[in-house]
Amino acid sequence: MNARPVSIVALIVRRLVQLPFIVLAVYTLTFILAWSVPGNPLENPEGRRPPAEIVEAMKKQYKLDDPVAFYFDYLEKASGIGYLRGTTDRVFDLGPSLKQPDWSVNEILATGLPVSITLGLSAMVMALMLGLFAGLVGGLRPGSIADLATQLVSVIGISLPSFVIGSALLMLFAVKFGLFPVGGWGGIAYIVLPALTLSLPFAAYISRLIRFGMIEEMGSDYIRTARAKGLTRARVALQHALKNAFLPVLSYLGPATAVALTGSFVVEKVFAVPGVGQHFVDGVLGKDITLVMGVVLVYSTLMVVFNLVVDVMYRFVDPRIA
Amino acid sequence: MRLLIPVIALVLALAAVVSLDRPLPPADFVLIDRSDVYTLDPQRMSYQHELRRARVIYEPLVNLRASDCEIVPGVAERWELSPDGLTYTFHLRADAKWSNGDPVTSEDFRYSWRRAILPDSAADYSGLFFSIKGAKAFFEARNAMIKEFAAKHAKTPSAAEAEALWKRTVELFDSTVGLHAPDARTLVVTLDAPLAYFLDLCAFPCFSPVHPATVEAFVSIDPATGRAIQRHDWTKPGRIVVNGAYVPTVWRYKRDMRLEQNPHYWNKDAIVAKTIECRTVENPNTGVLSFQSGAADWLTDLGPEYKTEMLAERRAYLARFKAELDAGLARGGRVDDIVATLPPPGDGERRDARGFNAFGTDFFSFNCRAALPGDRFNPFNDARVRRAFALAVDKQALIDRVTRLNERVASTLVPPGTIDGYPVVEGLGYDPERARAELKAAGWEDRDGDGIVENAAGVKFPTVDILYSTSSPRYQNLALAMRDMWKRELRVAAECRGKDSKLYKEDLKKGNFMIARGGWYGDYGDPTTWLDLQQSQNGNNDRGYSNPEFDQRLAAASGEADPALRLRKLAEVERWLFTEEMPMLPICNYVTVYMYDPVRTGGMTDHPRLEQDLSILGPRRGDAPPAKEPAP
Numbered sequence: 001m002n003a004r005p006v007s008i009v010a011l012i013v014r015r016l017v018q019l020p021f022i023v024l025a026v027y028t029l030t031f032i033l034a035w036s037v038p039g040n041p042l043e044n045p046e047g048r049r050p051p052a053e054i055v056e057a058m059k060k061q062y063k064l065d066d067p068v069a070f071y072f073d074y075l076e077k078a079s080g081i082g083y084l085r086g087t088t089d090r091v092f093d094l095g096p097s098l099k100q101p102d103w104s105v106n107e108i109l110a111t112g113l114p115v116s117i118t119l120g121l122s123a124m125v126m127a128l129m130l131g132l133f134a135g136l137v138g139g140l141r142p143g144s145i146a147d148l149a150t151q152l153v154s155v156i157g158i159s160l161p162s163f164v165i166g167s168a169l170l171m172l173f174a175v176k177f178g179l180f181p182v183g184g185w186g187g188i189a190y191i192v193l194p195a196l197t198l199s200l201p202f203a204a205y206i207s208r209l210i211r212f213g214m215i216e217e218m219g220s221d222y223i224r225t226a227r228a229k230g231l232t233r234a235r236v237a238l239q240h241a242l243k244n245a246f247l248p249v250l251s252y253l254g255p256a257t258a259v260a261l262t263g264s265f266v267v268e269k270v271f272a273v274p275g276v277g278q279h280f281v282d283g284v285l286g287k288d289i290t291l292v293m294g295v296v297l298v299y300s301t302l303m304v305v306f307n308l309v310v311d312v313m314y315r316f317v318d319p320r321i322a
Numbered sequence: 323m324r325l326l327i328p329v330i331a332l333v334l335a336l337a338a339v340v341s342l343d344r345p346l347p348p349a350d351f352v353l354i355d356r357s358d359v360y361t362l363d364p365q366r367m368s369y370q371h372e373l374r375r376a377r378v379i380y381e382p383l384v385n386l387r388a389s390d391c392e393i394v395p396g397v398a399e400r401w402e403l404s405p406d407g408l409t410y411t412f413h414l415r416a417d418a419k420w421s422n423g424d425p426v427t428s429e430d431f432r433y434s435w436r437r438a439i440l441p442d443s444a445a446d447y448s449g450l451f452f453s454i455k456g457a458k459a460f461f462e463a464r465n466a467m468i469k470e471f472a473a474k475h476a477k478t479p480s481a482a483e484a485e486a487l488w489k490r491t492v493e494l495f496d497s498t499v500g501l502h503a504p505d506a507r508t509l510v511v512t513l514d515a516p517l518a519y520f521l522d523l524c525a526f527p528c529f530s531p532v533h534p535a536t537v538e539a540f541v542s543i544d545p546a547t548g549r550a551i552q553r554h555d556w557t558k559p560g561r562i563v564v565n566g567a568y569v570p571t572v573w574r575y576k577r578d579m580r581l582e583q584n585p586h587y588w589n590k591d592a593i594v595a596k597t598i599e600c601r602t603v604e605n606p607n608t609g610v611l612s613f614q615s616g617a618a619d620w621l622t623d624l625g626p627e628y629k630t631e632m633l634a635e636r637r638a639y640l641a642r643f644k645a646e647l648d649a650g651l652a653r654g655g656r657v658d659d660i661v662a663t664l665p666p667p668g669d670g671e672r673r674d675a676r677g678f679n680a681f682g683t684d685f686f687s688f689n690c691r692a693a694l695p696g697d698r699f700n701p702f703n704d705a706r707v708r709r710a711f712a713l714a715v716d717k718q719a720l721i722d723r724v725t726r727l728n729e730r731v732a733s734t735l736v737p738p739g740t741i742d743g744y745p746v747v748e749g750l751g752y753d754p755e756r757a758r759a760e761l762k763a764a765g766w767e768d769r770d771g772d773g774i775v776e777n778a779a780g781v782k783f784p785t786v787d788i789l790y791s792t793s794s795p796r797y798q799n800l801a802l803a804m805r806d807m808w809k810r811e812l813r814v815a816a817e818c819r820g821k822d823s824k825l826y827k828e829d830l831k832k833g834n835f836m837i838a839r840g841g842w843y844g845d846y847g848d849p850t851t852w853l854d855l856q857q858s859q860n861g862n863n864d865r866g867y868s869n870p871e872f873d874q875r876l877a878a879a880s881g882e883a884d885p886a887l888r889l890r891k892l893a894e895v896e897r898w899l900f901t902e903e904m905p906m907l908p909i910c911n912y913v914t915v916y917m918y919d920p921v922r923t924g925g926m927t928d929h930p931r932l933e934q935d936l937s938i939l940g941p942r943r944g945d946a947p948p949a950k951e952p953a954p
Contacts, residue, residue: 039824058444060472061544061551102361102554103575111575114339121336128329175611182615183608184601185577186345253328272608274577282576287824313328 008315015308026300034292035067041098041287078297094294099286105294108279115185116275120261122195127202135210140237142215157204166197166270183272194271198264202256206249213245254310262299349599351940353620354609358576358602362557364530365438368446373527378936379566380530383412384521388927388935391847393521397426407516414507419586420533421569428503430531436495438528441465442550447528455500455512464491471548479545487548518885519848526846533563567593567937576602594940613917621917629915630726632675639671658920674919681740681931682843682912683732690905691833691866702836706764708904712750713757714811715804717909724799729910734900735852737911740930743886744849745893749900754811761812768813775813786816789835791826797839830864849892850880856905867905
């Protein structure tokens with residue numbers, strides 16, 4: 001037991017040392033891909049065309065004429081080295097968006113990230129509730145109609161892509177019944193459908209974890225003992241069995257939340273949610289290199305840090321992992 | 323209990339982020355655009371929805387009245403033109419104020435126009451200022467200075483040298499460009515030559531002033547290239563200072579923008595909606611559904627999937643009330659005002675969608691270059707071949723079966739009726755017989771009976787390469803339909819090549835096509851906004867059409883001093899262009915489809931230039947839409 005705090009510190013240190021290398025690898029790979037997209041991001045396909053000198057001068061200003069210079073310049077400013085050296089006045093300067101020149105990538109992330117995080121967290125809360133409910137229903141009465149029904153739904157949830165589920169939910173609940181707004185953002189009502197769409201695969205997985213856990217726990221000796229002592233089935237299930245059946249969900253929750261936070265691109269597009277995902281897709285299509293690089297840098301950093309936080313939390317919650 | 327900690331953490335985090343995002347109170351008028359504005363910097367704008375917003379955020383010297391596109395006073399309360407037509411003297415009104423209370427001065431205009439002319443700003447519309455005396459020379463001189471500086475200082479940046487260069491530039495501007503501010507309320511503009519539409523230009527949003535102190539804080543001189551580098555952060559709410567009817571108070575990236583009445587605006591009594599919310603909804607389906615659920619008053623761009631059907635429903639509705647509509651129109655009423663008094667639409671009818679002929683023309687470009695890339699033979703270098711291909715297209719059939727918006731067939735570029743005093747010009751129509759004759763005259767006929775035309779040497783007509791962008795199914799369908807027409811009428815082999823809009827643009831620039839999709843919207847109320855496209859040196863001349871005779875004819879006509887004669891001469895140039903030269907194949911004038919309920923919303927103009935004025939849109943007041951100040 002005494003060794004645990006040391007190991008947590010070691011874990012944190014190790015991960016933090018790894019962080020820059022992981023992010024650098026992701027940055028380099030993304031840079032190569034983003035640069036090889038054809039076209040000039042400063043030009044709008046339907047727009048007027050400025051004279052050639054101006055196009056050249058602008059390319060120079062944004063270092064679009066020299067990939068090597070762009071690579072190092074961007075890295076310097078984004079990593080904070082530029083701030084220390086005084087070449088930029090933002091600590092982590094992710095540059096101006098090439099497509100939307102009035103916006104810096106920092107500002108775009110500042111407006112988009114809270115939206116994406118809200119969506120991701122709501123989806124996880126929903127996934128937990130749905131998964132718990134479906135898992136309990138199935139796990140307490142394996143083989144029953146209710147069990148088969150929840151299993152069927154969870155298979156659908158896992159296997160159907162979110163753009164199909166999203167569009168179907170949209171048609172049904174927004175267009176046909178008019179219960180929710182069609183798209184956009186601005187209050188709880190706007191969150192429900194996209195969060196539900198995003199949550200389904202996670203909910204399905206959680207329900208399966210709970211179901212198997214419950215079936216296993218309910219057949220174990222300590223449950224039989226508890227029942228023999230006269231506790232009701234419901235109390236045994238919820239107080240004792242669920243506690244242990246929930247542990248695998250907990251391990252799953254960490255990475256799943258990271259995926260939900262960073263993986264809502266498609267759902268954002270379907271529901272016109274102004275989150276980072278949608279901006280990222282637009283950035284890729286429009287060769288907005290600074291935006292693409294900025295989002296990738298922030299998200300890969302977030303992903304590493306989030307995984308670290310989750311690992312630390314596990315050790316606290318479940319001593320067996322340490 | 324420890325098990326619950328992560329779950330609680332999750333819920334708390336969620337509650338925290340949700341509480342950060344408070345919805346705004348409802349606005350008086352809500353519109354939905356398909357895309358967010360790229361910039362709120364008036365000198366760097368170029369898109370219609372941006373310019374529309376700029377018209378109510380900034381105010382230029384003069385305004386374009388939406389209802390009839392007449393020039394009415396803006397910041398300038400009056401102006402004089404010297405007898406030689408070269409010097410405009412604008413007198414600025416005393417109560418013109420910035421949104422921070424500063425007075426709007428003539429120096430502000432000089433600063434802003436200089437900014438637009440400076441190549442450093444990379445403004446799309448620098449060229450519009452070149453009619454001002456010395457502006458073009460200044461632009462070129464500054465360009466040369468930068469080029470020289472960059473070559474010299476690329477390795478040895480020098481802030482002092484760059485500053486000195488900037489100082490020389492400002493001195494050059496002050497001493498050579500015909501733009502003077504004798505006092506804070508007088509602006510004197512001298513032109514190179516009389517320009518009939520100069521006031522129309524002055525009403526264009528790129529001629530609006532920006533607040534110099536606000537903008538200047540974000541300008542720096544680059545010691546390596548000598549350029550004045552601008553950061554654009556000043557356009558954000560909280561920082562931005564404007565002189566128009568509205569101040570942007572919220573701008574959330576690709577989500578929404580809120581405009582609130584500018585308390586310092588001199589003409590604020592003419593404003594209808596106190597607050598305007600401009601939402602961005604990129605998905606056309608979502609846009610329509612939002613409008614139909616009542617979340618918006620105006621959908622500015624109806625998605626292509628809906629247009630045909632909704633316009634048919636509108637026609638059905640209007641057909642039922644034809645008598646009332648005709649009677650109202652005969653009394654001089656406006657369509658919206660009459661429709662608003664009619665009973666509500668029944669099943670299969672609607673009045674909340676309306677199509678307008680836009681100030682834009684849909685066309686296909688012929689590649690007029692001597693050869694295709696790789697020195698391949700280009701049959702379209704020959705005007706006879708271009709005429710043949712134009713004559714072989716049945717445009718009415720394209721409109722009836724492909725575009726299906728009941729557009730107006732176009733045989734020339736300038737949309738008829740959009741420019742006062744400009745005659746309707748007829749170009750080549752549909753005449754397959756003559757098309758074959760033209761092709762034969764160019765040496766192409768089917769000599770061996772294999773169904774493909776050959777020249778005298780027996781060489782087959784090369785497979786026609788039709789380039790279109792896949793951004794909209796419209797262009798693919800048009801290209802396919804025309805391919806079949808050309809195959810049938812002219813006996814040529816043709817292939818359509820769809821490309822993503824970026825690649826399409828690359829091919830256009832390289833001249834890698836024979837026939838390519840194009841389109842153009844006019845910027846100001848003069849035929850040159852259209853005809854300039856065919857100039858040899860024009861940056862948007864995708865056709866590579868270069869004919870000194872045309873350049874010279876256009877220059878001569880456009881330089882004519884008598885305004886009426888000038889328009890007639892320009893019309894003659896256009897007629898010649900579209901009956902003889904045929905660098906492009908006009909198809910139709912674009913139709914813009916709005917969704918708005920005329921019962922609820924008033925102030926929408928149907929003038930063919932379609933310059934909607936956001937400050938007069940909004941709930942009907944029960945009388946005619948309010949007009950800004952009458953023309954002087």
